Amino acid sequence: MSGKILLLNTNRMRPRVAPIGLDYVAAALEHSGASVKLFDLALEDKGHRARLKKLLKTFSPDLIGITIRNIDDCYFLSGQFLVEPIRTLVSWLKKNSPAKIVLGGVGYSIAPSGLLDYLAADYGIFGDGEAAAIKLLNAVAADKEPLPSNIPGLVVPGAKDCRRAETDPARLFRNRKLADNARYFRLGGQLGIETKRGCDGRCIYCADPLAKGRKIRLRGAEAVADEIEELLSYGAWAFHLCDSEFNRPYAHATAVLEEIVRRGLGKKIALSGYLSPMPFDLELAKLYAQAGGKGICFGSDSGSDQMLSILKRDHTAQDLDTTLTACKKAGIKVMYDLLLGGPGETRKTLAETIRLMQKIKPDRVGVSYGLRVYAGTPLARLVAKEELMGAVEHNPELIFPVFYLAPALRKTGLEYLRNLIGRDSRFLLPAKTTKEQNYNYSGNLYLEKLITKGARGAYWHILLNAVKG
Ligand code: B12
Ligand code: SF4
Incomplete structure (x- = not known):
């Protein structure tokens, strides 16, 4: 049929x-x-x-x-x-x-x-x-x-019990022939590539386990390298990994990078991706760089161990220092993503986080203030009885954006955060800010202009290079 x-x-x-x-x-x-x-x-x-x-x-x-x-x-x-x-x-x-x-x-x-x-x-x-x-x-x-x-x-309409489809990506027939990927590379600055599906993390706020499942399903390293070669043949050379976290599991990340290096592709491509601060070490950093890795955006969330534990992250504030040091040694640019304002956040934990960033100095720090609440997450259950920003009524499965912000920050938290950050240009913010510091990629025409002029790579990295001139 x-x-x-x-x-x-x-x-x-x-x-x-x-x-x-x-x-x-x-x-x-x-x-x-x-x-x-x-x-x-x-x-x-x-x-x-x-x-x-x-x-x-x-x-x-x-x-x-x-x-x-x-x-x-x-x-x-x-x-x-x-x-x-x-x-x-x-x-x-x-x-x-x-x-x-x-x-x-x-x-x-x-x-x-x-x-x-x-x-x-x-x-x-x-x-x-x-x-x-x-x-x-x-x-x-x-x-x-x-x-x-x-x-x-x-x-189907009215369904109460939806079950996620989870295929084995190793068995799928794939190519990148449908979309005009050559044009997307010119207009978008980089193309995506997936090496696995799913994330086994337990972070209380995250939508990825909802959409992709918690069972990790790997693609073969050879298939990933084949796809990179296909995209190279369309003229694209900057890639963004589309895994929730590329280094979970560590062994698969290593296998993919080794295959890229074995084929000599590392010299032809520029790689960016989302990674967890742990598991990570100097060995992985060096291999990533050898495979064309230029930048990593780490989901760091917080520099406060208390907050990291509430958010159910499996790294510590100390790990952020160790991971950054490994990247600096390997010549990889680093963006630390922060997720501020979660349950239990106070001025004290905010200050702890910002001061850690100012001390260890990643190349960039992306700030998210307030947590998007997704139906079905532990966060949604945890804050069910609390006041949220946005309407919860007539909002099936919270499709309309609803956010959580810790009570201690609701009145003057943002002002306090802005004062902590001061004029430090390494921080990217999703609110009214300079064009170089705008962390929202949605409708970011400054970013698009830089791409039109030839900039390629992860968006935060393009913005970083623009500041450096
Ligand atoms: C990599 C990534 C990025 C990269 C993309 C790089 C690139 N060149 O591709 C960058 C950093 C640029 C980025 C930017 C943004 N991102 Co992003 N991103 C991701 C990530 C990690 C992967 C997306 C992906 O490509 N997956 C791989 C593909 C193969 O999977 P897929 O699209 O789901 O497709 C499968 C199925 O869904 C299904 N399917 C897909 N389409 C269809 C259609 C039909 C008809 C059918 C039957 C099935 C089907 O089949 C496919 C194969 O199995 C996801 C989280 C995640 N784990 O998926 C977040 C994610 C999609 N991003 C998100 C967001 C918010 C953004 C931004 C809006 C952030 C911002 N404000 O700046 C921007 C938007 C940019 C844009 N122009 O769209 C959110 C969206 C959440 C939400 N509330 O909507 C996500 C889910 C992350 C999160 N947990 O918060 N992102
Ligand atoms: S934040 Fe990262 S590690 Fe945690 S569940 Fe989401 S994708 Fe997984």
Whole structure:
């Protein structure tokens, strides 16, 4: 059975990030014999509705697949909700095509039933899309009713018990042929690449275990290196790892980096990624640098051991010093990401964190102030009876951004934090600030301008280089 599916990328945020999830889903679908087309709204301009209408008529898909990467920008101080245009799009599609509509993506998978109901689509796929999309398309094209019992991750309207689809990425057929990745590299400054799925961390606030699962599923190191070679052939050479945490587990990170080095790719590429401060050592830092690693953004969260323990992180403040020293020795630029304002945060713990950063001096410090609360996380349970910033009523699965800020900081915490930071330009902030210090990548036209002028790499690294001149 081979049906027809039209995939839509709805992520129009700038700088543009290529829809890697759609690349992977499309490769699996095509491999199964399906006919696949992409309509990429991020690369479309005025008049796109007419072009989409024409495509719907000529291609006449059985199924329309919509990817949702971001629900919101995750920042308390900006609180940008990104789903509304998708709702308008779904309603327009229903008027212009008889095809069924399925939602998927990491953003979608954070709140699968809430978003399906809010967007009024026909189906959703919670979790990995490859195997599920094939089964769903086959059912829809054969006019059979798709059932959650037969299709992993399928969500239907009104569903109470959604189960995540988790495939073994080592068994997936993949390529990066669907999206215009050459153009995305020119416009977005780097391309993503995934080496595994899932995260076994227990951090109380995190959406990744919700969307990706806690079971880690590895790709083979050779497959990762093959994909880098494919992307190099499109002219791209700066890559951002799309794992939740590249160094969890440590042995897999090592295997991937060794394969990159073995093929001599380390000299041709620039690598960036998200890593945990632990497990990390000088050996890994050196290998990362040899494999083309230029920068690492570590989820450090706090410099207070008390806060790290509340957030259920498995590193200490001392580890931040050790890890940074290893990176400095290996010549890797470091960004420490902070998540401030969680349960138990006080002026004292804030000061402890900022002073640690000022003492150990990472190249950059990214500040998030206030924690986005996601339904189903330990944080959501912990603060259920507390006052939150944003509406909890009529907010299914907390799809509209809701934030937690420790009571001790609510009145003057931000002012206090700003005073602690002072004029230290290593700190990036998601609030009104200079263009060089703006940590929000959403609609960051200064960043986009730097990319247009030729800058490549992780966004924080591009901003760092811009300051240095
Ligand atoms: C790497 C990364 C980045 C990199 C991207 C680099 C690059 N060139 O790709 C950078 C640093 C640039 C970045 C920026 C931002 N990010 Co980010 N990022 C990630 C991360 C770690 C990986 C995303 C990814 O590519 N995954 C790999 C792909 C293959 O997985 P996938 O997209 O989920 O696709 C699979 C399934 O979802 C499904 N699927 C996908 N589409 C479809 C469609 C259909 C029809 C079907 C059936 C299935 C399906 O199948 C796919 C294969 O299995 C995620 C967290 C995570 N672990 O996923 C956060 C994450 C997506 N980011 C997030 C955010 C908030 C942002 C920013 C908005 C931050 C900001 N304010 O600046 C920006 C947005 C940038 C933009 N233009 O979109 C949040 C979104 C949360 C939310 N509330 O919406 C996440 C979830 C992190 C988090 N836990 O908070 N990010
Ligand atoms: S913060 Fe990092 S380590 Fe913790 S659960 Fe999320 S992705 Fe995993």
